[in-house]
Structure formats: structure tokens, C-alpha cells
Amino acid sequence: MLPIQVHLTLPPWLEEVADEKRRYHSDEERVALAIELSRRNIAQGTGGPFGAAVFDDQGRLIAAAANRVVPQSCSIAHAEILAYMAAQQRLSTHRLNEQGGRYTLATSSQPCCQCFGATVWAGVDELLIGARAEDVEELTEFDEGPLPADWIGELERRGIAVRRDILRDEARAVLAEYGQTGPKY
Amino acid sequence: MLPIQVHLTLPPWLEEVADEKRRYHSDEERVALAIELSRRNIAQGTGGPFGAAVFDDQGRLIAAAANRVVPQSCSIAHAEILAYMAAQQRLSTHRLNEQGGRYTLATSSQPCCQCFGATVWAGVDELLIGARAEDVEELTEFDEGPLPADWIGELERRGIAVRRDILRDEARAVLAEYGQTGPKY
Numbered sequence: 414m415l416p417i418q419v420h421l422t423l424p425p426w427l428e429e430v431a432d433e434k435r436r437y438h439s440d441e442e443r444v445a446l447a448i449e450l451s452r453r454n455i456a457q458g459t460g461g462p463f464g465a466a467v468f469d470d471q472g473r474l475i476a477a478a479a480n481r482v483v484p485q486s487c488s489i490a491h492a493e494i495l496a497y498m499a500a501q502q503r504l505s506t507h508r509l510n511e512q513g514g515r516y517t518l519a520t521s522s523q524p525c526c527q528c529f530g531a532t533v534w535a536g537v538d539e540l541l542i543g544a545r546a547e548d549v550e551e552l553t554e555f556d557e558g559p560l561p562a563d564w565i566g567e568l569e570r571r572g573i574a575v576r577r578d579i580l581r582d583e584a585r586a587v588l589a590e591y592g593q594t595g596p597k598y
Numbered sequence: 599m600l601p602i603q604v605h606l607t608l609p610p611w612l613e614e615v616a617d618e619k620r621r622y623h624s625d626e627e628r629v630a631l632a633i634e635l636s637r638r639n640i641a642q643g644t645g646g647p648f649g650a651a652v653f654d655d656q657g658r659l660i661a662a663a664a665n666r667v668v669p670q671s672c673s674i675a676h677a678e679i680l681a682y683m684a685a686q687q688r689l690s691t692h693r694l695n696e697q698g699g700r701y702t703l704a705t706s707s708q709p710c711c712q713c714f715g716a717t718v719w720a721g722v723d724e725l726l727i728g729a730r731a732e733d734v735e736e737l738t739e740f741d742e743g744p745l746p747a748d749w750i751g752e753l754e755r756r757g758i759a760v761r762r763d764i765l766r767d768e769a770r771a772v773l774a775e776y777g778q779t780g781p782k783y
Binding site (some may be wrong): 428482487495503508536597 | 599601602603604605606607608610613614618638659661662667668670671673674677679680682683684685686687688689690691692695707710711712713714715716718719720721734743744745746747749752
């Protein structure tokens with residue numbers, strides 16, 4: 414029978430790491446959560462070394478996610494994609510900032526070509542990034558894929574501010590640990 | 599409570615259009631199905647004017663999908679993405695051609711920036727396209743987003759053959775109908 418639905422789960426430990434009652438005010442607190450999601454994901458063997466989270470302009474956590482590509486048999490299930498999906502379904506909108514408000518995605522590593530494209534449509538106003546693409550490619554077997562030459566400019570021209578190198582060393586440390594010891598997710 | 603799962607449904611009429619018992623041998627038959635999915639999707643009001651399907655090298659239909667962005671509150675839920683997800687979950691693999699075999703995505707319109715990126719990771723060997731990006735932008739309010747300058751070359755260098763303009767007029771006709779009369783999904 415042809416599939417008529419798709420179901421994806423987030424890791425069962427998610428709420429041990431992501432605290433819905435807390436306010437994540439600074440860029441560093443937000444990326445620190447994304448990095449902690451990436452670290453826990455490899456420690457628990459629930460996916461690849463990537464985490465992401467969506468916040469509103471009060472610092473409230475709307476959704477948190479980690480990479481689930483291999484456990485869920487889904488090449489789409491990158492951390493950023495799952496964070497966007499979960500946040501949009503929670504707020505019942507296909508564009509997070511459609512009704513106003515400002516939304517931020519924090520991610521442990523620079524979005525790949527797929528998550529770059531998803532960021533264009535998701536309705537976020539800001540993208541906060543830990544490790545760079547070259548860190549991912551240096552420290553793991555992952556490829557970031559082909560991006561537009563001026564990918565930051567493309568986002569900024571669409572109203573999405575980009576800030577990089579936030580806790581970059583901490584993000585790199587998780588990638589390095591994964592690259593040395595992890596299962597190859 | 600933070601979301602711990604994501605659930606997406608395909609349109610309820612899917613199996614009226616997509617025939618799992620049939621073999622879709624030619625490129626034209628495959629894109630014709632994608633276009634018929636796009637047409638039915640706007641006729642039924644179940645999403646935007648885009649359809650896509652995954653086939654194996656025997657012409658068997660693995661998964662069929664249509665755009666579900668607005669009904670499912672999900673900017674990720676483009677037809678191509680849902681076709682990849684459904685096919686991968688059906689075959690229990692995060693990369694369709696990982697165990698061998700050749701897989702094809704047929705889509706009614708050129709993939710946007712998000713679906714271009716997803717195509718890099720999905721494990722397809724071939725991409726068949728009906729309408730061009732400029733048709734989408736001419737005939738509807740949709741934006742295709744920023745792509746690498748040589749997006750076809752980027753795919754082909756990764757082993758993904760690209761063939762365009764298959765039944766382009768038929769694909770354009772659905773876009774034109776949507777642009778003139780459709781709800782703005």
C-alpha cells in the first residue's frame with residue numbers, strides 16, 4: 414500500500430535537556446542548548462551530532478530537536494527541519510512569524526543545503542550558528558552540500574539575520590568527539 | 599509541553615490518482631502522475647499546486663505526494679519532501695539507493711531551494727521536472743528561493759541526472775489555473 418502519512422519522533426530524553434519553563438535570553442544560552450542537544454544525541458545513540466531549537470522574542474523555547482536521520486529512516490530529519498516542523502505544528506502556522514512576533518533558530522552547526530533552503534520558508538527572523546560548515550567537514554564525515562555563493566546575503570535580504578561562531582569551540586568539541594568515537598550516523 | 603513528535607498526512611484521495619499496481623515506464627508517464635497529483639490537490643483544496651512521486655528502476659511507484667504546507671501547518675511539507683519521506687520510511691532506509699537499485703523523483707515543477715537541498719541527500723539517481731522555476735514565478739505567487747548558480751551541475755556531479763521540460767505545458771496549465779482561481783496556498 415502506498416504510504417499515506419509520515420510520522421517522526423524526537424528523542425525520548427528531549428525534556429531532560431530542553432527546559433520549557435526557562436527563558437533563554439542571550440544568543441549564547443540559545444546556542445548552548447542546541448549544542449547540548451547535539452551532545453546528548455550522540456551520547457544516547459539517538460542520531461547524528463546536531464541539535465537545534467526555536468525561540469520566540471521573549472526567550473521562550475517553542476521547540477527543540479536533534480538529528481534523527483538514521484533512527485527514523487529519513488534524510489529530511491535534520492535537527493533544524495524537525496525544530497521548524499515541531500514549532501510550526503505547535504503554533505498552528507506554516508510560517509512562524511506570520512502573525513507577528515520574532516522567532517529565532519539556534520543550531521549547533523551551520524545548516525546544510527537542505528536546512529538552508531528550509532530556513533528561507535520557515536518564518537524565522539534570526540539564525541544563530543555554533544560551528545561552521547568547515548568544522549563539520551573537518552571533524553566528521555558529513556558533507557554540507559552546495560549552497561548559493563552568498564548564502565548569508567540571501568538570508569539577510571529576506572529579513573533573516575545571521576550570526577555565526579557562537580560557542581564555536583564547544584560545538585566543535587561535540588563534532589570532534591563524534592568524529593573520533595561515534596557510530597556513523 | 600514541548601512537541602515530541604511530528605505527524606504529516608498525505609491527501610485522502612491519493613490512491614485514486616496514484617496506482618501502485620501500474621508500472622510507470624517512461625519519463626513522461628512519471629511526470630504525468632506528478633502533474634495529476636498537483637491538479638487534484640488544487641481541485642480538492644488539499645494543498646498547493648505541486649505533486650511529486652518516487653519510482654524504482656522497474657517503474658514501480660514507491661510513494662506519491664502533494665504539497666501540504668498550509669493544511670498541515672508545515673513549511674517543510676512540499677510535495678518532493680513528502681515523497682522522499684514516505685518512500686524512505688516505506689523502504690526503511692534514509693538513502694533510497696543505499697542498498698543498490700536506481701530511484702527517480704518526478705516532480706510537477708522545479709524543486710525550490712529547500713527541495714533542491716533535500717534531493718542532494720535523498721538517494722535518488724534521477725530528477726524529472728515538468729515546469730521550470732520561471733513558470734512557477736510567472737504563473738503563481740510562489741518564490742523558488744535562492745539556488746546555487748549551477749544547481750543542475752551540482753546535482754549531476756553527485757550522480758543525480760536532471761531532465762527538465764517534461765510535459766511542461768501540462769504542468770504550466772495547472773499552475774495557471776491555480777494562479778487565476780485557486781485559494782492561495
